[in-house]
Amino acid sequence: MGLFDFIIGQGKKLFGAGDDPAAKIKQEIESANPGIKNLNVEFKDGEVKLSGEAASAEAMEKAVLMAGNVQGVAKVSADQVQAPPQAGKVEYYVIQKGDTLSAVAKKFLGNANDYPKIFEANREVIKDPNLIYPGQKIRIPVG
Numbered sequence: 001m002g003l004f005d006f007i008i009g010q011g012k013k014l015f016g017a018g019d020d021p022a023a024k025i026k027q028e029i030e031s032a033n034p035g036i037k038n039l040n041v042e043f044k045d046g047e048v049k050l051s052g053e054a055a056s057a058e059a060m061e062k063a064v065l066m067a068g069n070v071q072g073v074a075k076v077s078a079d080q081v082q083a084p085p086q087a088g089k090v091e092y093y094v095i096q097k098g099d100t101l102s103a104v105a106k107k108f109l110g111n112a113n114d115y116p117k118i119f120e121a122n123r124e125v126i127k128d129p130n131l132i133y134p135g136q137k138i139r140i141p142v143g
Contacts, residue, residue, distance in 0.1 A: 004076045006068035007094075008046055010135030013071045021072065022048075029066045032124035035059030036081070041067070048073055051080035058121075059083065061090065061139055065125045069136050090121075091140040095132050108140045117141060 015024040025048060026041040035055035042049040048067045054060035060083040068076040093104060101115035109117065119129045121141045126132060 004064050004068055004078075004092075004137070006073055006076065006137060007135040008072060008074040010133065011069040011071045011073065015070075015072065025067050025070060025073075028070070029063050032062075032066060034062035034066065034124045036063050039063070040080075043073075046072060046074035048076045049080065050076065050078045052082070054081050054083035057083050057086040058090075058139075062122075062124045065122070065137055065139065069125060089142050091142055093138055093140050095134055095136040095138065097134045099132065099134070101126075101129050101132060104138075104140070108142060 012028075014028055015021045022041045022043040025043060026039060029036065029039060029041070036059055037053045039050070039052040050063055050067060054063070060078055060081045063081070064076045064078050067073060091108065093108070101118050102112040105115040105118055106112040115129065118138065118140060119126060122138045125138060
């Protein structure tokens with residue numbers, strides 16, 4: 001899957017001084033259960049390395065986004081995650097200031113009322129469709 005870049009100062013605050021960032025990120029991913037077995041998380045100098053077995057390409061992508069949308073994370077590598085190939089086309093989008101899921105749906109899917117498709121594709125990443133933030137990276141199902 002390669003290496004994903006994220007905005008290091010944006011995202012959910014999961015850990016602070018004295019915390020084990022890898023353990024906190026692993027706990028965050030496992031709490032949403034995107035479909036990863038034997039998950040292992042390593043964290044060093046702002047980079048997260050994930051390994052394990054994903055039930056689907058979507059599960060792996062969601063785990064990457066959950067790890068990357070955390071303050072203090074600049075890059076996520078999922079090269080060591082075993083997953084089936086992606087069945088459909090997926091794009092990634094970084095939320096900009098002033099964005100709404102409706103506006104993103106109109107831009108990518110052609111209809112603002114299709115925002116639930118984007119929300120469902122990111123349910124583990126976006127907990128509330130009204131609470132997205134600039135710098136957050138999401139999946140856009142386009143095929």
